Amino acid sequence: MKADAPLDLDTIRQRLAGTRGRKYWRCLEEVAETPAFEEFLHREFPAGASEWGDEFSRRGFLQLMAASFALAGFSACTKQPLEKIVPYVRQPPELTPGKPLYFATALTLGGFAQGVVATSHEGRPTKIEGNPDHPVSLGATKVFTQAAVLDLYDPDRAQTVLRAGQPSDWNTFVSAMHAILQDQQTKAGTGIRILTGSTTSPTLQSQLNAFLHQYSAAKWHQWEPLSRDNIRDGAWQAFGEIVETQYAFDKADVILALDADFLFTHPSSLRYARNFAQRRRVKDAAGAKMSRLYAVEPTPTITGSMADHRLPVSSAEVEAIARSLAQKLGLEVEAAATPHEEWVAAVARDLQAHPGTGIVIAGETQPAAVHVLAHLINAKLNNSGQTITYTVPAEPVPVNQLTSLQTLIKDLQSGGVDLLIMMEGNPVFDTPADLGFAEAVAKAKTVVRLGFEENETSRYCHWHIPAAHALESWSDVCAFDGTVTLIQPLIEPLFEGKTAHELIDALFQPPGRNSYDIVRAYWQAQKWPNFEKTWRTALNDGVVAGSASPAQQVKLTAKAPSKTAQASGKLEILFRPDPSIWDGRFVNNGWLQELPRPISKLTWDNAALVSPVLAQREKLENGDVVTLKFGGRTLRAPVWIMPGQAENSVTLHLGYGRERTGRVGAGTGFNAYALRTSQALWSGAGLEIKRTGEKYPLVDTQKHHSVEGRDIVRSGTIGEFTANARFLEAHKEPRPERDVTLYHPDEFKYDGYKWGMSIDLNVCIGCNACTIACQAENNIAVVGKTQVANGREMHWIRVDAYFQGSLDNPEVNNQPVPCMHCENAPCELVCPVGATVHDDEGLNVQVYNRCIGTRYCSNNCPYKVRRFNFLEFNAGMTPVQKMVKNPDVTVRSRGVMEKCTYCTQRINAARITAEIANRKIRDGEIITACQAACPVEAIVFGDLNDPESRVVKLKGQPLDYWMLGELNTRPRTSYLAKLRNPNPEMKS
């Protein structure tokens, strides 16, 4: 380049002088017309970058490319993806990055509140705990509640407003609604129908009332597939009004459950489980007392597994037993024959011996007559008012939902419905098969559904509005006892989710309020004194103080109910909620799908549960596909032989066999709703069963339910215990001495903290809450059905069910098994790289980074609590799915071993707090995830060096034992043996 010639200022001056008119110049170089500037003007790129005309261009090109490739190669040297970390511009004052925040709110199941405290990490909810202040949570959670965060981040959620299946938007929807409503206004809304599930939201109720007031001929219907109609009808028949029955299991000495799973399916089950456990827990042998539970049920349930005496009878026979009992207690009822007279007589005597401290509870699956009988018996035994109270129902408008649904279907069939609005629910799938909802709904002119996911019903909807998750919504809801919880959001709706409040509000002119305004406005109208303070307190506590339903004075008006008509037929079909996916709404939730069902330990499918006797008679084996013929409808389903099942009853769990759902739920299970009719909502006789000769692979997580005479589960009776507190230690190997080891017995001193856990088998009900809480807390992967079939499930704490006694009615002993954190840990000795090591607080620590995956530790673990990442189980997660992960816990990759850590992240969080305050960690400050979720407080964690800690006291009890203690593993997790309280009159 010849650009460096000095500027000749004189020439420039002359040139400028010689110009005429306006001539703009940019710089001196231009005016000087230097060759360098000329070149600059004509070149697009700076020198060196565009040497195309050059004779060496090809070579230059190749050089350039080679250099680029080489440099591009360097960029591959880093494995880390580029991520931007953006700090807060204005940091919220309450937020410290890395420290979670907790918000009290509620989740809803079957219309009733589950009070929770949700954990939020930098604005994303990751974990749900129970709310200790909430009357039906008391700090515990159900499995469904734990799994709710996974639903929130489900990539298969409904994400946008759909009009006839095509993406649309909210405003278009609102204007479309107003066009219809304008037309309806002239007819007082005769063509408008609203269908909801059971609802207890005061705000929604007031909105519905206002709407129904404006459109006086519009109608509101309710349908919940797991309806509580029988309970409502029973109360109605007994008292002439609908009341809820509240039970005080903490005051009960003798309990009779008539097909009532009050420990698991009841809306208040967490409270009941806690209360029940209070009366089952024993301390010292002297004066130890336990309540006694009798269970009459056709299919094994959690409640049945806790019973001291369990009587498996068909569902139809339960009424006969209730009648027989009533008669024996001196009530004048029409008797029915039952072969179990002796059993009933013993129960009757026991109940009579405990007047005012007994409970007879009937389940929602039993006909109204059984409920009436239960009310009569409770009144007769003076239990009413003592262990049993009646309250105003939490549901503002309790109706018979089946009748409500039938009316709606009739209206739909007549073609008189112009606008049907459905709030959640899946009636096309879950309404009784004989009612023909699908054909009926097709006749409605406009169908709108607010739904969390697109399901079978969505196909019939002209408008599908994505629903907001409870963790994204403002709302309110009542607990079973009527206590109100304000639902507050932890996160803005991830997609375009709307709440039911917003949907109803949009139907009014002028629309546009959001849920917060709607809910707040409703409560402002309630004239709370000092509204702002009460509102804030209610949000903080998760309950509105003093909002529980008042007790209702009732008068027993019923005479003896007449016998419920029973269809004839040898085999009986039972419909029950699935213990994991409930009525089908959780079918796309991987955590729940993979959760082994209580007792059967089945995962990923439902099955027709048959008794061993029936299986023998029909020559059935697990996984044999049968044709079930009931009421003219047929269903093909695989069978599962269930010890404890009533001889001629076949149980189908509802909710499976979904045709339209997300990736997780697709192709799982069999649709039991296809056989469910309005006549047989819960059970019906006349089932025919026929083997097809085909097989279907059902997978379970426990193949072997016998302890094989090993010291794994210890159980006995309260009588034996009071006679000799250490009766279980007889004929057992004594605990080996501490120094019986090849290695230095005092290698670790444990003079700081010494962590340990006690698990009380006596109160454990086997509800699985611990398993799923652990999964949520510790980022445990879902592996899928085929991997479970291969024995590769990842649960860090599993609930084993061991059977004892006869095949037809075994005692079930549940045992949660986390890592034992052995002091002489067999796993530690065999790891070649020291990836599993002991720490000075006695934790058996797994170092994921160091693990090379020899799996030797798992082989040498006698408890088999170690879990291995056989494949990359966390592959292919969408960014939204990743949000559910707990940032305090490593997400494990392929090829490493993992296991229970005693929630080491929680230990360390407490340690930091304690160290800042310069004190020791207090007892109860560390609550492990499993412990937090447990409804019966069976799991207690703490410091074994603190003589005052709860765990030390529990381990000092005579029932404390080590699982497989003779191996001298010296486990830090120990168990309290299981006791039963059999009636001495009866043979077990």
Next chain:
Amino acid sequence: MTDPSDKPLGITPLGYPSRLLAPGESYDSVTDRIASIPLAKHPPRQWYFGFGLGFIFFMLLLWAVTWLFAKGVGIWGINIPVAWGFAIVNFVWWIGIGHAGTFISAILLLLHQRWRTAINRFSEAMTLFAVACAGMFPLLHLGRPWVFWWILPYPDTMGVWPQFRSPLVWDVFAVSTYFTVSLLFWYLGLVPDLASVRDKAVKLWQKRIYGVLALGWRGSAAHWQRQQSAYLLLAGLATPLVLSVHSVVSFDFSVAIVPGWHSTIFPPYFVAGAIYSGFAMVLNIVIPVRKLYKLESLITMRHLNNMANVMLVTGEIVAYGYLIEAFMSWYSGDVFEEYMMKNRAFGPYGWVFWALMILNVIIPQLLWSRKIRMNLLLLFLIALSINLGMWVERFVIVITSLNRDFTPSAWHLYIPTFWDWATLAGSIGLFFTLQFLFMRFLPMISISETREFVAEPKTAEA
């Protein structure tokens, strides 16, 4: 059916064939016969068939391993509780096979068992290839094979170190030492023969390659003196290794607390089993090869008979091991041990156990009969049965013990997948690929040692 080529050989008073070398063999004939094989332009047609078959399975191995590295060990049938599957079964099996070579070479050399000469080279090569196959499995078996070197004690800035209480660390040392010593021993014995091949070679490239490999061997007395003393020293070193390797491998099991593993009888019982299967494998290879390469005059019936005898002895030790295991499980009075034995014989894998008894205990009893030992076909089949049986034995030990241990709720079956079988078949393919390459390119019988028989005709007699 007795091999006709043995007819002219002498018979001992007990009726055994006595000669280690057929009469009429001279220095030249021995060298020619052996050295001509690697120098031949074309191997026998059957070689192509054998090599091709091995190579196909070797390719299967590469495929299986590629998929394994891409997906993880989950492609196999392993699970919790059976966290060790075919990989470990195969590892122990191959290591066992790899025992015969060094046993034959080193121990028999020290014991002046001259009959070893014809088969030692062969079995040493077999050892190396078997140990190579074996050594591959522990690495493949790792969840994260790319960090296998963490098991080695290397200076690390973080100060991390292997966990020396773990038998897996001992394994690494035992197996790598064994492999190294076996390799050196084999190569040292090979040097004079490589020189012979070099001298016989006509083509330049053959001269060069064999020349380099012969390390400048000129056959001087000093060379011989040094080679012989080094050879003897290595034999001395290798002898304890034969016993230690499989003892250490058995510690993988006996140090663990799993019922069915935790047993003090394991080291001797494993070593006997290893020699048992090693000799069986030598027989399985030697019988067809001597036919194929017409080496009947070098590998005589005497050799085969002796190997059959060794198998019979070690087989009885192994059978005794089985008996003691069963007895101890009863005698211990321990519920876990008792159940382990019950499960082994009558559990879901019971048929495997009974297959083991038939293959490894009952069938080899036929070797008591001299007639059967003299029958090549039967001997071959019995050796095959032992090889299969020893694999099944490791299956029984590894899998049947793990599938039902302490906690019944965790019991689960192990069902091998296609990839498990592919890796097993592939490793056999690798073994035979290497074996055929060895037979093609190296003198498979020791020329120098065989020539000693020509020089000392008396030692060729029994």
